[in-house]
Amino acid sequence: MDSTIIIEKGVFIVIIFAITMLMAMYSTLAERKIAAWLQDRIGPNRAGKGGILQPLADGLKLFSKEEFLPDTPNKFLFVVGPAISMSVALMTSAVIPWGDKLHLFGRDIVLQATDIDVAILYVFGVLSVGVYGIMIGGWASNNKFSLMSAMRAASQMISYEIAMGLSIIALLMMEGTLSLREISANQSGMHWNVFYQPIGFIIFLVCSFAETNRTPFDLAECEAELIGGYHTEYSSMRMGFYLFAEYASMFISSTILSVLYFGGYNYPGMEWATQNWGVNPANIIGIVVLFIKICFFIFFFMWVRWTIPRFRYDQLMRLGWKILIPLAIANILVTAVVMLLLQ
């Protein structure tokens, strides 16, 4: 293999890793600030100007706390749980196209770590493996509340994965490809999928709330019933990993939502910008636009969290199995009929 490609991809992966970590770090601050704003408070404002150094202070605090191991026969699995959660949350970013291409050092650099044929299936595969972190951690804690919480998280994620997969099928039928890069490219010129697949988008959005364990679906961390949820027994940076993984997967979910339904890096007038300003400025604007869309979705996740109360467990299951799945199947049928009539 060409060594320049290895260097190029390596640098790119490191940059994506750093950006994901940075976004996850500052999501914690954003969450607290947005919560404060919605509840008419000020929020953290002591560390740095306007609380800008708060995530660093939190990280320092988590690192310096005592690491506590509960009396469990499964010490290895107890340690492995948060590690699985964290690495799985970071793996999805490998197939996301962050932009079209940049022309640097006399060569075209594709702004994607890898463009595989089955990118969407890869994302679903990684999502479905993400449950293991919570399940193994919750079980190895040797605490019945942790176990209950892990069970809830697992059954919720499995249930909503089905509706999520079905909602994406209608989109794939229209696009005719599984590659996220081609899906992004197909949406150029305001042909965003959200205009063609509004129901699919809503189902996907609801399911991504459930997949990331966010309110109104955060039954796994329901404090009134389950103490702290699956991370009750965790302390120090191990708990930090679970919390961090939640924010990292929220960032990735927002990215996938923007890439699949909101045109990815496309913005109105991108072709004009490419012709008049050149490839690099047009694509840098594209990356900025993608990040604006991602930040909007992260804000949306937080906005919902501080607005809507938590569901009851049977309501959650009814919504998943009796409303979202039939709706997704109906959406597939309608899409198929419309596509056949338009042919």
Added chain:
Amino acid sequence: MLTTVFYILSAITLASAFLTIFTKNPIHSAIYLVICFFSIAGHYLLFNAQFLAVVHIIVYSGAIMILLLFTIMLMNLNKEDEKHKSGLTILAAVASFCLVAYVLLAAFIKSMPILEKGDYYVSGEDYQSIKVLGQVLLDEKNGFMIPFEFASVLLLVSMIGAVLLSKKEEKISL
């Protein structure tokens, strides 16, 4: 380099498969099975069969093994609960495994000529891509349309059966 990867993967597969059988704790054994499934997906990737690898992970590691772990964790099995199996059960298990292995072998031997007959083999197209795979699966003449549809009917039947079993408290009036 690929040979080294193959040997490492094979070692992991075999080791985790043996550990699955010999571990006493059912949860550890299930986790070893998950590792085994992942390394099998790695073998598929060595064949450049991306679709098969990813679907294998989604179906086996992502769905079946999670449900299995779920059940084991809820039932709280201990090693004392393990029942002694009679000789007949072991014999039946070995016989059914041999039959499955026979079917698999037959499928592999028979599938080779179809692979060579197709146009995509001649045209040099990537025959592992999902486009070609979809065409082969849904091709009526020299593809796998009929078995594919039979498999989906089988899945539908098992789904209806599962729903019927879970609703057993309600009397079904005929």
